[in-house]
Structure formats: C-alpha cells, structure tokens
Amino acid sequence: MTRNRAIVLARIGVVAGAVVLVEVLCRLGVINPLTLVAPSRMVFDLAGILASGDINRDIAYTATTIATALVLSVVLGIVLGVAVHALPRVRRALDPLLASYYSVPSFIFYPLFVAIFGLNTFPLIVLGMAFAVPAMMMSTMAGLDRIPRVLLKTARVHRLNRWETATRIVLPSATPYLFTGLKLAIAYAFIGVIAGEFIMASAGLGHSIAFAYEGFDNHTMYALMLFVLVVVTVMNMSLHAWEGRLMRRRIRA
Amino acid sequence: MAVVHNLAAARGVPPAPVATLRGVTRVYDGERRVEALGPIDLDLAEGEFFAVVGPSGCGKSTLLDVLSGLSRPTSGSITFEGRPVEGEVPDGVGVVFQEDASFAWLTVRDNVAFGLRRAGVDAAEIARRVDYAVGFMGLADFAAAYPAQLSGGMRQRVCIARTLVMRPRLILLDEPFGALDQQTRLLMGDELLRLWRETGATVLLITHALDEAAMLSDRVGVMSARPGRFIDLVETGWPRDRDSRIVSESRFGALTGRLWSNLREESLRAMGSKGAAA
Ligand SMILES: Nc1ncnc2c1ncn2[C@@H]1O[C@H](COP(=O)(O)OP(=O)(O)OP(=O)(O)O)[C@@H](O)[C@H]1O
Ligand SMILES: [Mg+2]
Numbered sequence: 001m002t003r004n005r006a007i008v009l010a011r012i013g014v015v016a017g018a019v020v021l022v023e024v025l026c027r028l029g030v031i032n033p034l035t036l037v038a039p040s041r042m043v044f045d046l047a048g049i050l051a052s053g054d055i056n057r058d059i060a061y062t063a064t065t066i067a068t069a070l071v072l073s074v075v076l077g078i079v080l081g082v083a084v085h086a087l088p089r090v091r092r093a094l095d096p097l098l099a100s101y102y103s104v105p106s107f108i109f110y111p112l113f114v115a116i117f118g119l120n121t122f123p124l125i126v127l128g129m130a131f132a133v134p135a136m137m138m139s140t141m142a143g144l145d146r147i148p149r150v151l152l153k154t155a156r157v158h159r160l161n162r163w164e165t166a167t168r169i170v171l172p173s174a175t176p177y178l179f180t181g182l183k184l185a186i187a188y189a190f191i192g193v194i195a196g197e198f199i200m201a202s203a204g205l206g207h208s209i210a211f212a213y214e215g216f217d218n219h220t221m222y223a224l225m226l227f228v229l230v231v232v233t234v235m236n237m238s239l240h241a242w243e244g245r246l247m248r249r250r251i252r253a
Numbered sequence: 254m255a256v257v258h259n260l261a262a263a264r265g266v267p268p269a270p271v272a273t274l275r276g277v278t279r280v281y282d283g284e285r286r287v288e289a290l291g292p293i294d295l296d297l298a299e300g301e302f303f304a305v306v307g308p309s310g311c312g313k314s315t316l317l318d319v320l321s322g323l324s325r326p327t328s329g330s331i332t333f334e335g336r337p338v339e340g341e342v343p344d345g346v347g348v349v350f351q352e353d354a355s356f357a358w359l360t361v362r363d364n365v366a367f368g369l370r371r372a373g374v375d376a377a378e379i380a381r382r383v384d385y386a387v388g389f390m391g392l393a394d395f396a397a398a399y400p401a402q403l404s405g406g407m408r409q410r411v412c413i414a415r416t417l418v419m420r421p422r423l424i425l426l427d428e429p430f431g432a433l434d435q436q437t438r439l440l441m442g443d444e445l446l447r448l449w450r451e452t453g454a455t456v457l458l459i460t461h462a463l464d465e466a467a468m469l470s471d472r473v474g475v476m477s478a479r480p481g482r483f484i485d486l487v488e489t490g491w492p493r494d495r496d497s498r499i500v501s502e503s504r505f506g507a508l509t510g511r512l513w514s515n516l517r518e519e520s521l522r523a524m525g526s527k528g529a530a531a
Contacts, residue, residue, distance in 0.1 A: 150352040153323055156341075157348045157416075158368050172358040249399040250357045 037222050045223035055208060055224070062193060062205040065121050069128030070189040074182060076129070077136020084137070085144045098138055106130045110196055119202055127196040131188035139181025143174030176250070179243050186239065190232055269335075270296035271423055271455045272320065277329035278480070279315050288480040289315040292329060295474065295483065297423070302449055302456045304466035306512060307476025308523035313459045314351055316481065317425050320457070321348050333423065347421030349429045351459075355400040355408045355415075362387065362396045365414045372419070386414040389444065405432040410441075420452060427459045438462070439497040442469050446496060463516070467508040468500055475515045478523040485515045 019039050025031045026038035037045070049055050084091050106127065113123035151173055155165040171178075197206025205224060212221035278291035290312035297303055307313050318324045320331060322338040331338040333346060342348070356364050365386055369379045387396050390410040400408050409432050416424065426445075430438045442465060449456050460466050466473045467489060475485040489508060491499060499505055 148352065148354075150350050150354045151356070153348075153350060154354045156323055157321065157346070158371055159342060159344065160371065164371070169356075172356070175358065250401055 034218065037218055039226075041219070042222045042226045045219045046226055049220065049223050050227075055205075058203055058205050058208050061121070061203045062197065065124050065197075065204065066128065066189050066193045068121070069125045069132065069193055070185060072125065073129045073132035073185050073189060074136055077133045077181060077185065078140050078178070080133070081137040081140025081144065085141050091141075098134060101134045106192075107195065107199065110199055114200055119200065124193050124196045124201065124204075128189040128192035131192040132185040135184035135188055136181040139177045139184065140174070143177030143181075144170070146177065147173045176247060179247075183236070183239060183243075186235065187232075190228075194228065269299060271299045271301075271334060272297040272338075273332045274320065275330050277316075277319060277326045277331060279312070279319055279324070280327040290319070290479075290481050291326075293482060297455055297457060300453050300455055301472065302446075302458070302470045304470035304473045305457065305459045305476060306461065306463060306466045306473060306516065307481055308478050308516065308520040309461070310523060311476045311479045311519070312481030313476065314427055316476075317348065317427050317457070317459060321346055321425055323348075345422040347416040347419055347424045349409075349413050349416050349424075349426045351427040351431065353400075353405065353408050353412070355403075355411045357400050360397050360399055361392055361403070361411050364400070364411050365418055367415055368419045382418045383414075386418045389417075389448070390414045406430075406434075406437065409433075417448065421454060423455045423457070424449075425457050425459075428461060429458075430465065431461070438465065439468075439500075443496045445469065450493060463509045463512045464500065464505075467505055467512060468495075468497060473508075473512060475512060476519070478519045484519065485511075487511060 022031070022036070023039050026033065026036065026041075084094060109130070110123065110127050113126050117123045117126065147170060151169050152165070155169045160168065194204075194206040197204035198210045199206075201207040205228060209221055209224045209228075212218075212224065272295075274293050274295045276291070277293040279289050281287040281289055293316065305313055305316065315324075319326045320338070322331075322333075322340060322342040325340045333343045336343065356367065359367065362383055366379050366383045369382060374382075387393055390413060392407065392410060392414065395403060395407065400411065403411070409429055413426070413429055430441050433441060445456070445458075446469060448454075458466070458469060470489055471491065473485075473487040473489065474483045475487065476482065477484045487508065490504075
C-alpha cells in the first residue's frame with residue numbers, strides 16, 4: 001500500500017516538476033510567449049473561456065460526437081467480434097486484414113467521408129468508428145478465444161442455456177479483454193473525432209483549436225489544448241481505477 | 254445430509270445399473286485422426302464406487318466426456334438411469350474436471366452456490382448446503398476469497414464442492430486430487446468415502462494413483478494404452494464403511510500389486526507411442 005502510494009507520488013512529482021520547469025522557462029523569457037504560453041496562463045485563459053460560455057456549444061458538439069462514435073463502436077465491435085469468432089472461415093480470411101488494419105492511416109479517407117455525408121457530425125462519427133471498431137472487435141475476439149474450454153463444459157454440466165452461458169460464463173470470463181477494448185475504443189474515438197474536427201469541420205473543440213491556430217490566437221489554442229488533455233486524463237484515470245477495482249481480486253497477489 | 258438406503262441392495266436383488274456403456278468408442282477427427290477410446294463395455298451398479306486407472310493419454314478424460322454426455326461417442330450407446338445419453342448432460346450427473354474450472358470472478362461461496370442459484374433453490378437452503386460443503390472441503394476460512402487467492406488444490410476443492418452441493422446421483426471425478434499432497438489426498442479420500450456412503454451416489458473416479466484406486470473403490474477398471482479399453486476389472490471387496498486405514502491391510506498391497514502388474518506394460522506402451530499421442 002505504502003509502496004503504491006510512493007509510486008503515485010513519484011508520478012505526480014514528475015508531471016508537476018515538468019510543469020514547474022516550463023513555467024519557469026516561460027517566465028524567464030527562455031521560451032518565447034508566441035511559441036508557448038506559461039502553464040499558469042493556460043489555466044487562467046481556460047478559466048476565462050469556460051466562464052464566458054463561448055466554447056460550451058463546441059464542447060457539447062464534440063462530446064456528443066465522441067459519445068455517439070464510442071457507443072456505436074463498442075456495440076458494433078462486440079457484435080462483429082462475436083460473429084467473426086463464431087465463423088472460423090471468415091475469421092481466417094479476415095485475420096491478416098485486421099492485423100495490418102492500424103498501419104493504414106484512416107485519416108486519408110476523411111475527405112471522402114465528408115464528400116459522401118456532407119460537412120456535419122456524420123463523417124466524424126464514421127472516422128471515430130473507423131478507429132475504434134476494429135480495436136473493440138479484436139479485443140472481443142481475443143477474450144472469446146481465451147475462455148477456458150473447461151468453463152464451457154462446466155456450463156453444460158450445469159445445463160445452462162445459450163443465454164445463461166453467454167451472460168454468466170462467457171461475459172465475465174472475457175471481461176478483462178473487453179475492458180482493454182473499451183479503453184482503446186475511448187482513446188481512438190477521441191483521436192478520430194478531435195483530429196477530424198481539426199482537419200475539417202464547422203464546429204467542435206478540434207475545430208476551435210484549428211481556428212485559434214490559424215488566427216494566431218495562442219491563448220485560446222493552448223487553453224483548449226489543456227482542456228482536452230485534462231478531460232482525456234481524468235477519463236482514463238477513472239476508467240483505470242474502475243478496472244482496478246473490478247480486476248484486483250482476479251489477479252494473484 | 255440424509256442417509257439414502259439402497260433399497261434394491263437391501264432386498265438382496267442385484268441393483269439395476271445406473272449407467273451402461275455398450276461398444277463405446279471415440280475418434281477425434283482433426284488434422285490427424287486419433288482413436289482415443291474403446292470399444293468400452295461397462296455397467297455401473299447403483300451406489301457403486303468405481304475407479305478408473307490407465308496410462309497417461311489412454312482416453313480416461315475422453316471416457317468421462319462421453320459418459321457425461323459432453324461429447325457423443327463415435328459408435329456405441331450410453332444410458333443413464335435407463336435413458337440414452339445423447340450430447341447433453343442428464344440431470345443428476347455431476348462432473349469434476351481435471352483442469353481448474355473455478356470461476357475467477359466469483360468468491361468461493363458464490364462458486365459453490367452457482368448451480369443451486371441456477372436451479373432456483375431457496376436462499377436459506379442454499380446457504381445451509383453451501384456452508385456445509387465449504388466446511389466439508391476445508392474451505393471455511395476462505396469462503397469470501399476469490400480463486401486467485403487459493404492454491405491449485407484448494408481451487409480443485411471448490412470445484413468438488415460446487416458439484417457435490419447439487420447432490421448428483423452419478424458423480425464423475427477426473428483426477429480431482431491430482432494437485433494435492435499425499436496426506437491431504439488420503440484425508441480427502443476419506444471425506445469422499447463418507448460422502449459416498451451418506452448420499453448413496455454412484456461414483457466414477459479417474460485417478461493416476463493406484464493406491465487411491467485400490468483404497469477407495471469397490472471395483473477398479475484398468476485401461477489399456479490408447480485407444481483405452483478395459484483390460485482388467487478388479488473387485489476390491491472392501492466393506493462399505495472403510496477408510497484410509499485399510500492401506501495397512503495385507504490385501505491392499507496385493508491389490509495395488511495386481512493393478513501395477515496390469516498397468517506396467519500398458520504404461521510402457523503409452524510411453525513408447527508418446528510421439529503419436531502428443
Ligand atoms: N479434443 C481433442 N482433439 C483431438 N485429440 C484429442 C482431444 N482430446 C484428447 N485427444 C487425444 O485423445 C487421447 C486421449 O486423451 P484423454 O485426455 O482422454 O487422455 P487421458 O487418459 O485423460 O490422459 P491423462 O491421464 O494425461 O489425463 C490423447 O491421445 C489425446 O491426445
Ligand atoms: Mg485426462
């Protein structure tokens with residue numbers, strides 16, 4: 001316990017140290033304010049932007065887009081994973097494609113999505129999903145692959161029907177893998193949507209960051225970047241804590 | 254647990270077989286064809302304690318799979334309580350597998366209660382039976398622990414308890430004490446004998462320990478190297494209320510000696526064909 005606490009403290013120390021260093025360098029004028037504004041100034045600017053409410057619409061827009069892409073990705077990823085797992089031939093055909101999937105820069109298709117669906121949330125959702133679905137799908141398949149056969153036999157000895165087997169044996173048994181898939185899907189949905197907005201969009205956080213960048217509005221740009229960073233970090237940490245609570249008892253101490 | 258009297262035996266009539274196997278074989282059809290089992294002919298008498306010994310890879314677990322209905326025999330027929338067993342596990346059959354089958358996401362208590370909850374037994378009865386089984390298996394101090402916190406032998410005991418609380422009429426055990434030390438193994442054997450006497454269940458125990466087979470069972474089936482057939486059926490002739498102390502009887506040594514002389518050659522054959530069986 002105390003050892004864990006020491007690790008956490010060290011981690012916070014590293015981040016805090018880096019922030020303080022940047023702050024000092026900015027204050028001393030070593031770093032040009034046109035390149036990077038001081039961290040304290042970012043917080044100040046962000047507080048101002050959030051208080052003014054100017055950015056609320058964009059936040060809501062991006063959050064909705066990401067949430068939609070995420071939910072669809074998780075559902076579709078699990079459904080596809082289960083289906084492909086059940087069809088070994090399809091699986092054999094698909095495996096090499098899935099394995100090399102992330103070597104294709106999906107962003108190059110974004111203009112195509114925009115051309116097809118128009119400049120609205122839809123191509124962004126598709127882009128987020130293009131990133132997140134395969135991760136969820138592969139994690140689901142990995143989870144299903146690793147269910148010990150003896151557990152499925154145990155299900156049959158207890159005369160469970162298919163639904164009971166799925167919910168009481170398969171799902172809990174695959175949970176660690178589904179969690180991995182979920183974490184990846186969240187990260188990918190964020191990346192896909194915000195980067196898509198950055199490239200081409202009419203609203204959203206990514207769009208606002210790009211807009212500030214093009215208008216040499218460093219203060220807004222860095223404040224919004226800080227915002228995205230904080231949101232992603234907080235989300236990841238909560239998810240990590242949740243997973244830790246769920247999984248601790250399943251791992252040998 | 255209630256004492257179930259074997260009525261047929263009490264009347265002096267030979268009891269009807271609980272399970273029968275006739276000409277049962279099992280071939281695994283994979284990339285390579287493996288003739289794993291048989292042909293097997295066997296009658297398990299009601300209330301009998303039957304042990305199976307045989308060289309590694311001879312088809313013991315395969316026998317358990319087809320007898321329990323988990324897989325279909327390639328040829329031959331199987332019945333349980335007079336009804337054919339066909340690709341489904343009949344009600345009243347309990348199985349403890351060779352591999353660890355504990356549910357990592359449930360506590361020991363919830364593992365043991367799993368089947369009872371499923372069967373809709375009322376909560377008080379579940380609590381009573383689970384407490385008894387958990388205590389019986391020496392897991393009382395670990396009732397709230399998760400399998401990851403237990404040793405391999407303790408996890409196997411969780412699986413035994415999970416099976417026993419269902420009060421199966423036919424209990425199939427595949428090397429359940431494999432992960433235990435010799436002393437614990439003898440004591441668990443005693444517990445199993447006590448349980449067998451109290452419930453009147455029929456037991457088929459697969460084991461690689463010849464002394465365990467000789468001590469626990471009414472009858473020992475000795476299997477040949479793969480494809481496993483019974484090359485000897487040995488009646489032990491022990492009284493029903495026996496325990497591990499019979500290991501000091503002279504007849505016990507004679508029994509294990511007979512089992513070994515049967516098995517030695519088969520084991521050598523199994524070792525020789527290891528490449529093919531692996
Ligand atoms: N699912 C399977 N597919 C193909 N071959 C199998 C399968 N299961 C078992 N076998 C083969 O069938 C033979 C018998 O296996 P089985 O597990 O029944 O042996 P066993 O007597 O239980 O061995 P052990 O004492 O090591 O537990 C072995 O040669 C094994 O390789
Ligand atoms: Mg086996």
